[in-house]
Amino acid sequence: MTQPRPGKLICVGTGMRMAGQLTPLARSYIETADVVVAAVPNRFARKWLQDIAKEYICLLDYYADCDIEGKNRHDTYRRMSATILEEVRSGKTVCAAFYGHPGIFACIAHMAIKAARAEGYDAEMLPGISAEDCLVADIGIDPGATGMQSMEATQFMMFERKLDPTALLVLWQPYIAGDLTRKRFDTTAARLQVLVDKLARDYPLDHPVILYEAATNPLETPRMDTIALRDLPNAVLNGITTLVIPAAYNLKRDQAVVDQLNALPEALPELAQTA
Ligand SMILES: C[S@@+](CC[C@H](N)C(=O)[O-])C[C@H]1O[C@@H](n2cnc3c(N)ncnc32)[C@H](O)[C@@H]1O
CATH class of the missing domain: 3.40.1010.10 (Tetrapyrrole methylase, N-terminal domain)
Known part of the structure; x- marks a missing residue:
């Protein structure tokens, strides 16, 4: 070696x-x-x-x-x-x-x-x-409850992504949302409106979304401002803001798969031990 x-x-x-x-x-x-x-x-x-x-x-x-x-x-x-x-x-x-x-x-x-x-x-x-670890603790959301999608805001805008509105969505770097030059360190209300329009394909416009900023020193408290999705273009977004979008709908049971699982024979105890 x-x-x-x-x-x-x-x-x-x-x-x-x-x-x-x-x-x-x-x-x-x-x-x-x-x-x-x-x-x-x-x-x-x-x-x-x-x-x-x-x-x-x-x-x-x-x-x-x-x-x-x-x-x-x-x-x-x-x-x-x-x-x-x-x-x-x-x-x-x-x-x-x-x-x-x-x-x-x-x-x-x-x-x-x-x-x-x-x-x-x-x-x-x-x-x-990470910021994601802090938001789980501060907001009190368990990603295991609904599942979690986590992606960069501009990447979400630029590419065809399939969202699952029954799961938590975390969008990173909303402060540069829609910057295709990859040079800017800000966004505009017009670009955020494009983001809102795309999210509105899966979420109602009155869906509550959270502007989250973890505390960066022991004297600060985290920012956790809840606004309606439609109000995002006028929100104050800082370099440290992460956009947290809770699930909009309850999980829907996939009955066909549940039936398939129920139809499987129970494992025999001795086979289960050697598996
Ligand atoms: C380049 S990424 C860095 C992420 C970092 N490596 C981490 O582990 O969290 C920058 C993005 O992280 C998120 N972020 C950074 N600081 C944050 C904070 N104090 N609270 C919440 N999100 C933060 C924001 O979405 C920000 O635009």
Whole structure:
């Protein structure tokens, strides 16, 4: 078996709220890695990371690349991943830190890990507490009750997606809903109206939807504003808003399958044991 090359990548998540949501394992990598490369927007979290890291590289300025003609968010993500890789190639143990979960609606960590492994380096991702974890706890919705669909708002708008309005729907990044340039960091009432029109194929316009923002420090309380779907175009959407759409209808029993299951012979006890 070939030995991994010197240089290693560990991608960690800091949770949504730094105090208390960072796992002990992630913290230990942040403290012991040769360098921490991070895209953490919260300035208190960033300062804390800078203080405990041996060396710190901030990736946030790379978002300004979107202002350059011909470049968009994907160029920014590729450049972030390339910076992480450069550090790994120099033989360092690199801890790449992202807020929330490093791999949930966060393509940079996935790109960097794939590239590092392709070049023969050890690379892994540690899970973190994501916005979705926080909303389950704050709003008090169990995804197991109805099932859950979770997707990016613009992706939902751009592609043919089949929604199930008997399940919970989580739409990420509604603040840039409908931005086809992948350069902007805002949306408009007109684009949100297009989103509402598409959702209205499956949901009534008076269906309650929740604008959710997890607390990002221990002194904040989460935002959980319930509005009617039709009012979304005039709602205040921030970079940290997630749109939560509870099920609109009760689950409908699939009687044909239930009948099929009932018609199956009961498993014999001795056969069940060896299965
Ligand atoms: C690029 S994704 C990052 C998600 C992050 N990796 C995670 O694990 O939650 C950005 C989107 O995550 C959601 N988000 C980020 N911060 C949030 C917060 N404090 N509360 C609720 N949703 C948040 C919003 O939908 C936002 O547009």
